[in-house]
């Protein structure tokens with residue numbers, strides 16, 4: 270199955286996992302006390318062409334990219350830089366953090382803020398897109414910088430970071446928005462904040478009664494695993510229930526140091542997930558992705574999402590097709606543990622949020638048979654019950670969460686309405702030259718019986734035969 274590599278300098282070595290304490294020759298003499306001190310790692314990050322050249326043999330393209338004016342911030346911890354292969358430009362670690370000249374190339378549909386996050390922020394840094402949860406950006410700083418960063422419009426720029434007044438505005442919005450039960454801290458990287466600042470933010474969030482869970486999205490355990498100290502774990506553990514997603518793209522990033530950091534976090538009671546981005550020349554291969562997902566599960570990190578790369582400035586050359594993602598998903602289900610299978614999502618351009626994409630397993634459907642195929646191509650008929658009318662138990666009223674304006678497709682199923690129309694639908698279909706006449710003048714012609722009634726599908730309005738009990742509207746008869 271292995272094909273000849275397309276790149277003349279591609280090696281197998283550049284894909285392999287590295288032993289504990291591994292460091293590039295540039296740092297061979299750094300004593301352990303310094304190497305394993307996260308403050309030393311931060312202070313000694315590399316960011317200039319000359320420093321890069323002390324660690325790897327730059328290609329012309331990398332040289333051009335790294336020397337270009339106005340590129341997205343370049344900074345790499347010595348720990349992470351040591352995972353790069355000095356001689357293989359296809360090294361998956363290298364491609365994540367070293368710019369190339371392609372980064373400067375525009376591509377169709379690229380945008381500065383492709384997920385329209387700033388448009389969906391009622392206050393700076395608080396993205397409220399979904400009914401019950403928000404994304405809270407708390408810093409623009411990271412331990413190292415990923416070339417494909419979806420938030421490159423602000424990330425890396427210290428002048429764009431969030432100040433105490435903005436934290437207060439974010440917290441106030443949350444205090445006044447009982448709809449929100451889940452807060453996802455991100456940035457930048459929340460774990461680059463001073464532990465006291467992070468601790469205060471977490472404590473303020475915990476005081477808000479309607480916030481049920483807190484999550485942190487971070488790449489610190491990967492870029493700088495030594496930052497995951499016992500003290501940091503203690504601060505986090507004081508704020509349970511707290512969940513965390515890390516961000517690993519390639520098995521080579523799972524070093525013994527990363528495994529230890531994840532162990533400290535899980536022992537502090539923090540369930541760990543992983544988010545990967547599908548990236549050209551990095552992990553766009555079923556075998557590499559399978560290996561990554563297996564290695565994650567071995568260190569008790571549950572793969573959560575694989576993201577299709579966003580349409581963001583600078584990321585064009587790292588994008589794959591969605592069909593490559595589907596091929597990878599096809600290679601997972603059935604072939605490996607369900608625990609190691611994440612959801613593949615496209616974050617919708619313009620701000621539609623994450624949309625799962627998956628191979629089709631349902632081949633066809635009749636009233637009493639569902640025709641399914643499995644990963645091997647085995648095709649089965651599942652016989653449906655013919656007497657099914659739905660659940661008949663009572664459900665506590667306060668379990669149902671209000672989703673004003675966002676009930677969506679589920680709302681259609683619940684009978685809240687009969688259609689969702691694109692903006693301007695009604696105007697478009699009100700044809701110029703048309704008139705109000707005997708056939709189109711009565712609006713109630715298009716009122717669907719039983720639809721839009723209060724709680725049409727809830728048990729109290731439903732008779733045992735599953736029919737909705739609503740009085741038949743009486744026409745005034747004109």
Ligand SMILES: *Cc1c(COP(=O)(O)O)cnc(C)c1O
Pocket residue numbers: 396397398399402403404453623
């Ligand atoms: C990803 C994201 C979330 C969290 O989504 P989940 O699917 O619940 O993980 C929340 N808000 C925004 C704006 C996001 O982009």
Ligand code: SF4
Pocket residue numbers: 410411413414415417418419420424456457458487488
């Ligand atoms: S760690 Fe996250 S926020 Fe920071 S540069 Fe990478 S993708 Fe962007």
